[in-house]
Each structure stands twice: as structure tokens, then as C-alpha cells.
Amino acid sequence: GAVVSQHPSWVICKSGTSVKIECRSLDFQATTMFWYRQFPKQSLMLMATSNEGSKATYEQGVEKDKFLINHASLTLSTLTVTSAHPEDSSFYICSANRELNSPLHFGNGTRLTVT
Amino acid sequence: GQQLNQSPQSMFIQEGEDVSMNCTSSSIFNTWLWYKQDPGEGPVLLIALYKAGELTSNGRLTAQFGITRKDSFLNISASIPSDVGIYFCAGPPRGGGSNYKLTFGKGTLLTVNP
Numbered sequence: 022g023a024v025v026s027q028h029p030s031w032v033i034c035k036s037g038t039s040v041k042i043e044c045r046s047l048d049f050q051a052t053t054m055f056w057y058r059q060f061p062k063q064s065l066m067l068m069a070t071s072n073e074g075s076k077a078t079y080e081q082g083v084e085k086d087k088f089l090i091n092h093a094s095l096t097l098s099t100l101t102v103t104s105a106h107p108e109d110s111s112f113y114i115c116s117a118n119r120e121l122n123s124p125l126h127f128g129n130g131t132r133l134t135v136t
Numbered sequence: 137g138q139q140l141n142q143s144p145q146s147m148f149i150q151e152g153e154d155v156s157m158n159c160t161s162s163s164i165f166n167t168w169l170w171y172k173q174d175p176g177e178g179p180v181l182l183i184a185l186y187k188a189g190e191l192t193s194n195g196r197l198t199a200q201f202g203i204t205r206k207d208s209f210l211n212i213s214a215s216i217p218s219d220v221g222i223y224f225c226a227g228p229p230r231g232g233g234s235n236y237k238l239t240f241g242k243g244t245l246l247t248v249n250p
Binding site: 025055064067130 | 169171176177178179180181184224228237238240241242243
């Protein structure tokens with residue numbers, strides 16, 4: 022069964038508004054979670070590493086003020102897309118691993134469409 | 137950064153045929169992972185490889201970790217329609233560490249004709 026749950030599975034918002042996406046680890050604690058973005062017909066690109074109790078680590082080229090990450094507990098990380106624009110429309114996927122250095126399990130993704 | 141070259145980009149096969157896809161890198165990987173992604177969903181782990189030369193099976197799927205540690209292949213035998221999807225190879229940067237970040241290949245889109 023699923024080990025990582027992501028919500029919502031899809032969202033449509035107007036340009037300029039903010040959208041929050043939740044990622045939960047099920048039946049295990051995740052001190053680290055990862056947020057990926059995937060454009061149509063492309064591969065997954067790591068956006069940031071979410072660290073429980075400390076600031077997220079962003080990959081080069083990803084704006085930390087636009088993509089706010091909060092890892093408030095050992096089972097929940099949230100990604101907020103602030104002041105969304107149409108170019109932010111994408112498939113956002115979170116992931117976590119049960120144990121240190123074990124393979125990542127992915128959520129089912131969130132399809133964001135900004136109109 | 138490390139890059140993974142995955143081929144082929146896409147495959148169109150008939151049900152029952154065997155499939156092979158591979159991944160190469162100019163850098164050494166200590167772990168190779170193979171994921172499958174169905175449309176509109178997140179990737180699902182198929183096989184994880186940890187040692188050079190390792191050959192691992194998961195049902196009709198078989199994957200091998202190349203001896204040079206710079207390549208891996210995935211085979212699917214006797215394909216069925218539900219095998220349709222995008223297959224990604226992936227691996228963590230050298231050293232791994234507590235941040236298990238993954239680099240992904242560009243994916244192989246598999247279409248199976250019934």
C-alpha cells in the first residue's frame with residue numbers, strides 16, 4: 022500500500038493566488054522529504070529537500086520565496102506555491118524514505134493548473 | 137551534476153514481447169533504482185540494486201547493476217497491457233548521505249499493443 026500520501030491530487034487556481042500542497046508519511050516518521058516537479062513529457066526534477074525542524078534546502082534555480090516549504094512535524098511537509106503564475110503549472114510530487122539511505126517512495130502527485 | 141542517459145526514449149511493442157531498456161552515466165553510481173510511473177501518478181519503485189553485477193528480479197521484471205557501476209538495464213518479459221507507462225532509472229549522488237536525493241533519467245515510454 023501507499024507509504025506517502027499527497028493532497029490534493031489536483032488543484033486549479035487563479036494567477037496571483039497561493040496554493041498549499043501537503044505530503045504525509047504514513048506509518049513512519051520522515052525527518053527528510055523531497056519535493057519534485059515534473060513538466061509534461063519530462064523527467065522529475067528535484068526542487069528542494071524538506072528538513073524537519075530546520076530550513077529547507079533548495080536546488081539551484083528554485084526560488085525559496087516562491088516555493089515555501091514547511092516541515093512542521095515528522096510526518097508532514099507542505100509546499101506552498103505563492104503568487105502562482107501560469108508557468109508554475111506542473112505536476113508536483115513529494116517523496117520520503119522509511120530509513121536512512123533506503124529507496125524513496127513517492128506520493129501520487131498534485132497536478133497544479135494556474136489560469 | 138550527475139546525469140543519467142536513458143534509452144530508448146519510447147517503445148511500441150506487441151503484447152507478449154520482451155522489452156529491454158538501459159541507463160548509462162559518465163559517473164559511478166552506488167545504487168541504481170528503477171521506477172514506473174503511470175499517467176497522473178507518482179513513480180512506484182520496481183527494483184533497487186546495490187552492488188555491481190547484482191541481478192535482481194521482481195516477477196517478470198529483471199534488472200542488473202553493471203559491473204562498471206556506470207550502467208544498468210531493465211528487462212520486462214512477456215509484456216502485458218498494464219505494463220504501459222514511463223520507466224525511469226534513478227540513483228543517488230555518490231556518497232548517498234542522509235539526504236537521499238535522486239537523479240532521474242529522462243524515462244522510457246512503453247506502449248503495449250494488445
